[in-house]
Amino acid sequence: MFENMDDQLLDAMCDRLKPMLHTEGSRIIREGDPVKEMLFIMRGTLESTTTNGGQAGFFNSNVLRGGDFCGEELLTWALDPTSGSSLPSSTRTVKTLSEVEGFALRADGLKYVATQYRRLHSKQLRHTFRFYSPQWRTWAACFVQAAWHRYCRKKMEDGLCEKEMRFQAAIVGDASSSCSLGAALYAAHFACNMVRVLRRNAARRARLLERVSSLLLKKPAEPDFLAEEE
Numbered sequence: 474m475f476e477n478m479d480d481q482l483l484d485a486m487c488d489r490l491k492p493m494l495h496t497e498g499s500r501i502i503r504e505g506d507p508v509k510e511m512l513f514i515m516r517g518t519l520e521s522t523t524t525n526g527g528q529a530g531f532f533n534s535n536v537l538r539g540g541d542f543c544g545e546e547l548l549t550w551a552l553d554p555t556s557g558s559s560l561p562s563s564t565r566t567v568k569t570l571s572e573v574e575g576f577a578l579r580a581d582g583l584k585y586v587a588t589q590y591r592r593l594h595s596k597q598l599r600h601t602f603r604f605y606s607p608q609w610r611t612w613a614a615c616f617v618q619a620a621w622h623r624y625c626r627k628k629m630e631d632g633l634c635e636k637e638m639r640f641q642a643a644i645v646g647d648a649s650s651s652c653s654l655g656a657a658l659y660a661a662h663f664a665c666n667m668v669r670v671l672r673r674n675a676a677r678r679a680r681l682l683e684r685v686s687s688l689l690l691k692k693p694a695e696p697d698f699l700a701e702e703e
Contacts (some may be wrong), residue, residue: 482589489582493575500566501543503680505561511544517573519543521607523565536570543567545606547580551587562686564608564693608693625681 493512495501501512504523516539525531537543546561560580578586603609 474526483587485589486578486582486586490576490578493573493577495569495598496572498632499569501569502563502565504563504566506563508544508547508550508563508580510579511542511547511562511583512567512575512577513542513572514539514575516575518570519567519573520570521565521567522550523611526564527580535607535610537567537607541607543607545608547583548587551583554588608691612693 481692490513496516501519502508505526514537519537520534521537521543522532522534525533544563548560550556662672
């Protein structure tokens, strides 16, 4: 993420880093609490979980290791030239699974570095930030799953329409070729029942898909990296 920084800016950031050591089983931050610092992990493992603001039925978890970071909400806040003084709330709960060693960059230091860096490689910064952010990765996974469910629903509806057309064609064929009016009426009654069953199953699946969609994460906030401070 910082490979395009010049030496002067890297030195300025390193001067503001503070070494941190967390014991196993300690909580780094809790979902909903203000994010006061970013943590760059050098050694150890952490568990990062979210319930999407306590929404019933939603849970996502991933493991962070050396080379990862947490507290990306603070980076979004620092890069946004329109952000105020209020610190952002954490979207995840982060706990250590082992002893963790790393470096912390507090809000004021990150704000200074981000202000200088925001004017450089803003497009590349946006893509890099999305790729490494656990929050963006979680949202992307939910987005792909929702698109798949929509595709399956459309495929099912298309199949239902095709079956209805076949039933209607069968009814017309029976009525024109059969000498018995009773046989045609029986075929029509059977077709109506089949369509009713298919529609009921489609409605049940639609309600399930709506429930899944209601659990989706909101798209993470993305600052305008190109905007200049007033």
